[in-house]
Amino acid sequence: MATAEQLSKARVRALINDCFQELRSEAEGHSYVYSDPDRERHEQRRMIDEQLVDLQQQIAGGRFKPEVETIAKGVMASHGINAELSRGVWRDILEGVARALSEQARLSEFRLRDRLADYTPTDPIFAPSSQSTEAVAPENLWEEPPQTSSGPTVKDAVAAFLAAKRKSWVGKTVSSRGSQLALLIEHLGQDRPLSSVISQDMRLYRDGIQRLRSRHHVGASLTFIGRQTDCVEHRIHAKTALIHLETAKTFFRWAVSEGYIERSPAAHLSVEKPKVQKAAKARRPFTSDELKRLFSCSFFTGCKSKGRRYLAGDVIVKDAQYWLPLLGIYTGARMGELVQLHLADVQEDAPIPVIAVTDLGSGAIGSGTEKHVKSKAGVRTIPLHPDLIALGFGDFVRQRRKGKQAAKRLFFEIPFGRDGQASTAYSKRFARLLDAVGLSDRALVFHSFRHTVEDALRNAKEPQYVIDRLIGHSDGSVSSSYGEGVSLEIAAQSIRGMKLPISPREVLAGA
Structure with missing residues (x-):
């Protein structure tokens, strides 16, 4: 006994x-x-x-x-x-x-x-x-069962997957995907052989993520099941559940390509996509009155000091917070594309002054000098509007090249966010600026400059392929991949000829 x-x-x-x-x-x-x-x-x-x-x-x-x-x-x-x-x-x-x-x-x-x-x-x-x-x-009954091993464990395979993706993903993406896959590891078991996972396991995972609480990340000690709720109103959105499932499916496709497993156990699973309801535009262009209000504020016309920029005065501080909105309205570039610019990306003394949106010369992730371009079409050279040069942007760049802190980045004073994104820190500063000048409509963001520039180019009757070239969009056609594309001279003419709602330079001159 x-x-x-x-x-x-x-x-x-x-x-x-x-x-x-x-x-x-x-x-x-x-x-x-x-x-x-x-x-x-x-x-x-x-x-x-x-x-x-x-x-x-x-x-x-x-x-x-x-x-x-x-x-x-x-x-x-x-x-x-x-x-x-x-x-x-x-x-x-x-x-x-x-x-x-x-x-x-x-x-x-x-x-x-x-x-x-x-x-x-x-x-x-x-x-x-x-x-x-x-x-x-x-x-x-007391004989030790023999141990078995069949390829990498779930935990080791996920770790290898994330390590491989760090080469192409930004830090924010690696972090979010890692958090999502942590739930998968908990569901399957970290020491379980990856090759033993079957479709039934993934169906249960799919059903489980659809039951996750909307704030399931609060309470790190909770289990995967403990993060779920029977209350439908308190569950995550179907779109969020779909993102979790797609991350798992991407992982298993990678595991197949690496030879860890023969087929994906999640290949045929899906989450019913939520019906898209028409809503108000999340972003819109600036009106002429809104642009006048913005560029008439103390940040551009004169403040008390660098530390008291919201108070009117005689001091004009021409740093990142001065130049980034002006670059936004005159180039239509994304906030992150501008914040991450290196000094090497600016040719202020060239016959046609330009900035280059590229990931060439990018530093290591976490260095504060990394660069990321959203898509292949996003890699482009944007001519600088003559107003920018007249306002002193070329002088600013030359001064930055001489400074003791002349590191790689043009706007070195704007730190990268903890999520690895160049735009995180500055987006908060710009939102405070809009609030300070009374532009409280949440549809107005830095990206609104981009919409404004697109409209300005259309109003100048520029062809869509020229607009796409300047904005960094792809029209999806095969022909767009042939040849060198729109010349720099044509692009410069388009920038000079675009019909903005107002001229920021004239607003600053009349202040």
Whole structure:
């Protein structure tokens, strides 16, 4: 007769394997007779999914239902174990029984699809090399089950995936994808062989992420199941759930390409896309009155001092906060493209002064000198409007080249955000500036300069291909990939001829 002291974890694993063999025999011996096969198989799958979710919740919470306890007591009795067990050993046995029931459910789901193929358990504790085809005899209960390994674990594979993507993703993307995949690791188990993951596991993951609380990231100690809620109103948006699932699918596609697995277990899964409701524009161009109000403020016409820029005075501080809005309205470039500019990207003394939007010369991620271009079409050279040169932008650049802090970046005083984005810190400063001058419409952002410039080029009757060339858009046509594209001279003429709602230079001159 076994005693409580003899029940090590290895012995408990062997006992649980014995339990699973009995449950497996029960599932294999079940025959399904359907009057309406498709509908009844669908109903069986639904019930199995619900059973798996329920068992996972019991395991995660450490609270097991009476039916699990009944099976556990039966397994112990069949092996002559009637000693009083410690709380930890009893919980291990209950968890093992719940895992055995989960594996039985997966087997049942597999048999709904295939009655003849051999079934390989997905839970490592029931892997083929660690289980016997016969019930475990009491005298063999304490033999250590042999260990098995089949390729990288889920945790190691995710780590390798993120390491590979760091070469092409910005820091913010790596961080967000890592957080999403952490949920996948928790769901599957970090030490589980990646090759053992099947579509049933990923269906459960898909269903789980759709039940996540809207603020599921709050409470780092919570489990994946603990982050879920039955209240539909408090769940994450369907679009967010879709992003989580797409991240997992991208990971599995990568794993296939690396030869870690033969096929993706998530390839055919999807989340129903939310219906797109028409809403007010998130961004819009500036009107002439709004531009006058902005460029008539103390930031551009004169302030008390560098530290008191919201108070009118005689001091004009020509730094990043002065030049970035002016570059925005005269070039239509994205905020991040301008903030990340290196001194090498500016040719202020060339016959046609330009700035270059490129990732050439980018520093390492986290260095504060990295550069990122949104797309291939985003790589471009933008002629500088004569007004910028007249306002002193060329002098500013030349002075920056001479300064003691003449590092790589033109606007070195604007730090990169913790998310690795060049625009994060400055976007907050610009939002405060808009609020300060009374432009509180949330549809007005720095990107509104971009919309304003596009309209100004259209109003000048510039061809769309010229506009795309200056703004950094691709029209998607094959012809756009041929030749050198619009010449610098034509681009400069277009910049000079665009019809802005007002001339910021004239506003500053009349201030």
